[in-house]
Amino acid sequence: MAYVAIADRDAPIHDPHTFFLKYIWSQDHKVIAIQYALVAIFVGLVALVLSGLMRLQLGFPDQFHFVDPNMYYQFITMHGMIMVIYLLTALFLGGFGNYLIPLMCGARDMVFPYMNMLSFWVYFLAVLVLLASFFVPGGPTGAGWTLYPPQAVLPGTPGAGLGIILMLVSLATFIVAFTMGGLNYVTTVLQARCKGMTMMRMPLSVWGIFMATILGLLAFPALLVSAVMMTLDGTIGTSFFMPAVLSMGEQLDHQGGSPLLFQHLFWFFGHPEVYIVALPAFGIVSDLLSTHARKNIFGYRMMVWAILAIGGLSFVVWAHHMYVSGMNPYFGFFFATTTLIIAVPTAIKVYNWVLTLWKGDIHLTVPMLFAIGFIFTFVHGGLTGLFLGNVTVDLPLSDTYFVVGHFHMVMGVSPILVVFGAIYHWYPKITGRMYNERLGKAHFWLTFLGTYAIYLPMHYLGILGVPRRYYALGDTEFLPDSVHTVNAAITIAALIVAGSVLIFLYNMIVSLKKGPKAPPNPWKATTLEWQTPDTPPKHGNWGPKLPVVHRWAYDYSVPGAPDDFIPQNVPVDPKLGGGRDHGVHH
Amino acid sequence: MSNTAIVVALLVGLAVWFAVASRLTAKPWENREQPGDVGAIHASPARIGLWIFLAVVTSLFSLFLSAYSMRMHHSVGWCHLTIPGILWINSLVLLAASIAMQVASSAAGRGKRRVAQVTLIAGGALTIAFLAGQLLAWQAVGPSLYFIQGSPAIAFFYVLTTAHGLHLIGGLYVLGRATMRFAGGAEVIDLRQSLSLCAIYWHFLLLVWLAVFGVLLFL
Numbered sequence: 001m002a003y004v005a006i007a008d009r010d011a012p013i014h015d016p017h018t019f020f021l022k023y024i025w026s027q028d029h030k031v032i033a034i035q036y037a038l039v040a041i042f043v044g045l046v047a048l049v050l051s052g053l054m055r056l057q058l059g060f061p062d063q064f065h066f067v068d069p070n071m072y073y074q075f076i077t078m079h080g081m082i083m084v085i086y087l088l089t090a091l092f093l094g095g096f097g098n099y100l101i102p103l104m105c106g107a108r109d110m111v112f113p114y115m116n117m118l119s120f121w122v123y124f125l126a127v128l129v130l131l132a133s134f135f136v137p138g139g140p141t142g143a144g145w146t147l148y149p150p151q152a153v154l155p156g157t158p159g160a161g162l163g164i165i166l167m168l169v170s171l172a173t174f175i176v177a178f179t180m181g182g183l184n185y186v187t188t189v190l191q192a193r194c195k196g197m198t199m200m201r202m203p204l205s206v207w208g209i210f211m212a213t214i215l216g217l218l219a220f221p222a223l224l225v226s227a228v229m230m231t232l233d234g235t236i237g238t239s240f241f242m243p244a245v246l247s248m249g250e251q252l253d254h255q256g257g258s259p260l261l262f263q264h265l266f267w268f269f270g271h272p273e274v275y276i277v278a279l280p281a282f283g284i285v286s287d288l289l290s291t292h293a294r295k296n297i298f299g300y301r302m303m304v305w306a307i308l309a310i311g312g313l314s315f316v317v318w319a320h321h322m323y324v325s326g327m328n329p330y331f332g333f334f335f336a337t338t339t340l341i342i343a344v345p346t347a348i349k350v351y352n353w354v355l356t357l358w359k360g361d362i363h364l365t366v367p368m369l370f371a372i373g374f375i376f377t378f379v380h381g382g383l384t385g386l387f388l389g390n391v392t393v394d395l396p397l398s399d400t401y402f403v404v405g406h407f408h409m410v411m412g413v414s415p416i417l418v419v420f421g422a423i424y425h426w427y428p429k430i431t432g433r434m435y436n437e438r439l440g441k442a443h444f445w446l447t448f449l450g451t452y453a454i455y456l457p458m459h460y461l462g463i464l465g466v467p468r469r470y471y472a473l474g475d476t477e478f479l480p481d482s483v484h485t486v487n488a489a490i491t492i493a494a495l496i497v498a499g500s501v502l503i504f505l506y507n508m509i510v511s512l513k514k515g516p517k518a519p520p521n522p523w524k525a526t527t528l529e530w531q532t533p534d535t536p537p538k539h540g541n542w543g544p545k546l547p548v549v550h551r552w553a554y555d556y557s558v559p560g561a562p563d564d565f566i567p568q569n570v571p572v573d574p575k576l577g578g579g580r581d582h583g584v585h586h
Numbered sequence: 587m588s589n590t591a592i593v594v595a596l597l598v599g600l601a602v603w604f605a606v607a608s609r610l611t612a613k614p615w616e617n618r619e620q621p622g623d624v625g626a627i628h629a630s631p632a633r634i635g636l637w638i639f640l641a642v643v644t645s646l647f648s649l650f651l652s653a654y655s656m657r658m659h660h661s662v663g664w665c666h667l668t669i670p671g672i673l674w675i676n677s678l679v680l681l682a683a684s685i686a687m688q689v690a691s692s693a694a695g696r697g698k699r700r701v702a703q704v705t706l707i708a709g710g711a712l713t714i715a716f717l718a719g720q721l722l723a724w725q726a727v728g729p730s731l732y733f734i735q736g737s738p739a740i741a742f743f744y745v746l747t748t749a750h751g752l753h754l755i756g757g758l759y760v761l762g763r764a765t766m767r768f769a770g771g772a773e774v775i776d777l778r779q780s781l782s783l784c785a786i787y788w789h790f791l792l793l794v795w796l797a798v799f800g801v802l803l804f805l
Contacts, residue, residue, distance in 0.1 A: 006631070007624070111631035179642055187635045191626050198624050200612040217638065218597060221646035225653055228745065236731060238741040240657060253735060258660045261653060268649070296615065304610060315597050552614035 006111070006192045007546055014113055016539070027113035028539050029098045032120045034430070036094030043127050044087035045501070050075040052498050059491025061472040069471040070158040073142030076469070077159075078130075080145025081167070084273065085174060086127055088415055092280035093178070093216065094123060096422060097185050097209045099430065103529035104206050106194025106547045106569075108540045110184040119184070122177035126170045133159065133166035141167045144469065146266060149241040149259050153234035155248060164234055168227040175220045175227075185213045194528075196549030200304070201568070203527045203553040204297065207304055208283020211311045212276045219272035219315070226265040233257065263325055267318035274411050275314040279307055281418035282349055285371050287553070288421050289353055291525045292368035293360030294564050296554035299352040306345035313342040323391050324398045332391040339389035343382070350379060361557065361564070365523070366440035370421030373448040374414050381410025384459065399469070402462025405455045413451045420447065420504065427508070428518030429529060432536045435511040443503045450497035457486045524565045527553050531567050596644065636783050640790050643753060647794050650749060651801050654742050658805065667739040669803060670726035676719035677799060683712035684785075684792040691778075691785035699774040702781065706768070709788065710761050713754055720747050746798050750791065757787050 016022045023031060054075050057067040067075070098116065102109055110116045133140040142158030143151060151157050152164050159167075189210045193202070202210075229240040233254070241262040242254035290297040297303060319327065319335040353375055362368065384406040388394045397403060420443070428434055466473065466483055473479065473487075521530040533543040547569040555566040627634060658664050686709035693701035724747070727733070727740050734741050764780045 006626070112635060179639075182642075183635045183638050186638050187631050191631050191634055193624050193626060196624065198612065198614070200610065200614045214600075217642045218645045221642060222649050224646060225649045228749075229653065232741065232745070237735045239735070239738055240653070240741065256662045256664065256738065258657055261656050261660060264656065265649065265653060300614060301610070301612075308610075312597065554615070 006107070007194045014109075022539075025117065027109070027117045029102050029110045029113070029116060030430075030537065030541075032116055033095050033098035035120050036098060036123065037091055037096075039124055039127055040087050040091040040095060043082055043131070044091070046131070047079045047082035047087065048498055048501065050079040050082075052495060054079065055491040055494040057471065059488040059494075061474075070139070070142060072471045073144070074140045074158050074163070077142050077145050077147075077167075078134075078140050081171075082130070083412065084145065084277065085171070086130065088277045088411075088419075089178070089216070089273070090123060090174075091419060092277060092415070093185065093209060093213055094120065094181055096205070096280060096284065097181070097213065099426070100205055100529065101185055101188050101209060102192070103532065103537065103541060104203050104527055104553075105189060105192060106197050106528050106542070106549060107188060107192035108542060108546070111187045111192050112184050115180045116184045119177050119181035122173060122180065126173035126177055129166055129170040129173060133163045133170075136162040136166065138163050146263075146270070147230070148266075149230060149233065149257075149262050150243060150245050150254075153230065153242070154245065154252075160234075165231060168231045168234075171227050172224055172231075175224045178216055178220055182213045182217045185209060186217070194546045194549060197528075197568075200301070201549060201552045203283075204286040204300070204303055204307075205280070205283040205527075207307050208279040208281070208286075211307045212279040215272045215279070215311050215314060216276045219269045219276070222265050222269035226262055226269075230262065260322075260325060263322050264318070267321045268315075270321060271318040272311075272314045275310055277411055277415050279311065281374070281415040282307065284422045285374050285418050286349075286353065286356075287527065288367050288371040288418075288425055289356050290554050290556060291425075291523050292363045292365050292371065293357050294363070294556045295356055295360035296556055297352065298355035298358075299348070300552065300554065302348055303352055306348045309345040310342060313338060313345070317342060320389055320394070323394045329391075336389055336391050340386065343386060343389075346382060350375065350382070365424075366435075366437060366444060367421040367425035367523075369441065369444040369448075370417045370424065373444065374417040374421065376448075377409050377417060377451065378414040380456075381406060381408075381414055385410055397462055399467055400462035401458040401466045401468050404468050405458030405462060408455050408458075409451075413455065417447070420444070423508070425523070426529075427511075428522045428535070429520075429532075430536055431512055431515075432518055433511050433515030434518045434522065435507050435515055439503055439507040443500050443507065446500035446503070447497055450493050450500065453493035454490050454497065457490055461486060521567075524563065526551075526555055526565050526567050528568055531569050596648070600641065630779060632779065632783060636786060640787075643790070643794070646749070647746075647797065650746055651797065654746070654801060655805060657738055657742070665737055665739060667727060667737070667743055667802060670723045672719055672723050672726060673799060673802075676716050676723065677795065679712055679719060680716045680792050680795055683709050683716060684788045686712055687781070687785040687788040691781040694774050694778045694781045697774055702774055702777070703765075703768050706761065706765060706781065706784075709784075710758060710765065713758060713761075713788075717751055717754060720751055723747070743802065746802075750795055750798060753794070754791055757784065757791065760784060760787075 014027050016026065016028070022028070026032060026035075053064075053067055054072060056064045057072055098110070101107075138159050138161045140159050141147070141152065141163035143160075143164060147164070147167070153160055157164075189202070189206060193199075226241075229238070232238045233240055233242045237253055239254040239257035241259055242252075242257040243259060244255040245252050286297050286303060317335060317338045319331065320339045323332055323335075357372075384402070388397060388403065388406055424435070424440055461483060462468075464479060464483060466479060473483070518535060520532070520535045523530070528547055528549070529537075531547060532541055549568045550571050551566065551568055553568055555561075555568075557564045558566055686705045690702045690705035690709060693699075693705060724744065727743055728737070734744060760780070761784050764777055764784065767777060767780075768774075
């Protein structure tokens with residue numbers, strides 16, 4: 001039996017009829033994407049509230065007695081873990097990955113729809129287990145989001161009993177969910193592209209999500225290994241990570257375990273995780289910039305290669321998170337070098353984004369504002385990364401607010417700006433409605449300026465030596481009084497930014513019913529998801545016939561063409577020529 | 587660290603393979619060709635999905651074995667495991683299971699229903715025998731919590747064999763479904779792919795087991 005490409009098969013896909021099968025137990029990638037996104041955003045809002053509570057304590061210590069030291073550590077831990085894994089990873093890959101891959105590749109659905117559905121429900125279970133830890137005796141774990149042993153499982157750390165176990169079980173469950181989803185995303189990209197959609201014609205969003213998924217599939221097992229072994233250390237008393245410890249004056253049974261082993265495993269996952277979040281953001285922001293600047297992305301091939309190079313390099317930099325744990329100087333040198341090398345492909349991407357804007361026909365729409373905002377925050381966060389990549393600079397700064405400022409700029413604010421930009425960009429396609437542009441812009445400016453007001457001062461605090469992870473600074477002699485003023489100002493800014501999320505939610509929810517009807521392609525974009533016969537796309541995406549792709553994803557402002565964009569599925573006009581040049585000789 | 591190096595090499599290998607396979611040097615903005623081959627790999631999605639899954643499992647076990655090696659070298663209080671003799675027999679049983687799965691797959695490919703059915707069931711039975719043998723090995727190394735807490739080598743033995751066993755049980759579930767389809771009168775031709783994927787999975791888990799066993803024996 002000869003192999004038939006998926007794009008050439010006309011077999012119908014699953015065909016649900018009941019409400020339950022269509023919207024709850026659904027195998028449609030778009031429904032699953034929305035389910036993923038809603039759960040991720042919900043749990044992200046929980047984490048946002050936690051950060052607000054922490055900031056209240058930091059900005060106005062001793063004023064809010066409902067945040068005690070134990071709760072503060074629990075909030076830190078849950079805020080970090082939720083934001084990185086349950087919000088950003090799930091939203092970019094489970095949400096945008098699910099929605100965009102089949103639509104941008106011209107497929108009817110993911111290749112394993114049933115497994116895709118299971119992926120969501122297992123993710124949902126992971127979230128439930130995680131949230132359950134708020135309600136068990138002892139509360140959620142307060143070990144810090146890195147969960148370092150031995151303290152993570154020792155009495156005295158908040159949530160050292162059930163809290164940490166539920167966290168580890170939830171992470172393991174999440175990894176199972178992610179693997180099921182990830183197999184789908186990768187296989188769909190490899191196999192289910194429509195006719196004409198070569199890999200090098202794929203929009204960069206798909207490239208970013210694709211590579212991030214590969215990173216996730218290979219890196220999450222490290223977290224699984226560490227979660228399994230730590231669970232055993234915490235429950236049945238093995239000594240994988242636990243050294244001989246005196247706890248509360250008593251010698252525990254553990255002996256000989258290696259806490260450093262946990263750190264290696266954790267960061268072998270943890271660093272690629274940064275790029276699991278960043279690569280989809282890189283891809284999506286490329287598409288937003290190109291579309292709203294009406295100009296082809298600058299250096300498409302270079303962008304693809306940079307995504308691959310960053311993905312590969314991200315596996316050999318993990319120990320730069322462990323400089324303060326102590327290591328052989330040659331080891332540190334190696335990791336400092338690889339860390340600085342990864343700046344090269346990353347910088348290439350930044351230059352290409354800026355060059356895409358250069359002489360473009362820039363439309364300052366809401367998504368575009370967020371995309372441009374991302375370039376700023378990412379450059380700032382990235383530059384401080386160059387500081388911290390060096391062992392000698394990292395050692396004094398590592399335990400200060402400089403690091404908090406750095407990683408929030410580079411992997412907190414930056415991807416979140418892209419998330420907002422992407423939601424504003426694809427909202428008309430997903431819901432069939434437009435939103436209120438003024439409210440969107442207000443949301444952008446509050447978020448963008450607000451995050452600078454939060455995180456820029458943190459770098460100064462860090463250089464002054466303000467330690468991170470502290471519940472309260474008290475009267476610390478070497479810190480000037482202005483530190484407390486700055487801390488209060490940061491808290492006010494944080495609360496304003498958190499409040500601006502309400503504008504976003506209001507805008508999104510009200511526009512669902514009251515927003516004006518969206519045209520099928522409001523941004524005049526070239527990629528396939530805007531060319532569907534229905535908006536929002538119906539089950540099966542493409543009606544009776546799959547699209548056929550004739551060109552790359554960035555035919556904007558083609559000289560001689562009647563419009564300033566040519567969708568990917570428009571055949572080549574022999575009068576105009578085929579590609580970008582269209583007969584214009586340079 | 588050597589194991590970590592292997593993991594890294596594997597990842598680099600995958601990346602290079604991918605770069606070659608997907609022709610990353612095309613200049614899409616110049617391409618005026620009519621749509622033709624899009625570079626999809628000519629295999630069923632299930633087969634591709636399986637291979638990707640095997641890469642994930644490879645990563646998982648490489649990391650487990652790296653952890654084993656690092657725990658052994660980086661800290662005190664390590665005493666080696668006395669390898670129970672039954673593991674040699676178990677290895678042979680799993681090898682036999684793997685061979686049986688291969689025979690079943692080839693028989694299905696040639697349309698020989700009876701042979702496929704018998705060897706498939708034999709493969710399943712041998713796998714269950716292997717798992718039972720592993721339980722006996724657990725008994726042999728130290729069946730109580732006392733030993734697991736006291737010796738990291740024994741604790742690792744339990745973790746590694748459990749992780750491997752769970753993957754086999756997952757395989758048995760798929761194999762069970764194929765057997766049910768057989769029993770339900772499905773055509774052997776329809777089961778060809780199922781059996782072929784099962785065989786690949788079994789060979790892979792045999793390799794994983796041999797790697798685990800080898801590390802336990804020689805490291």
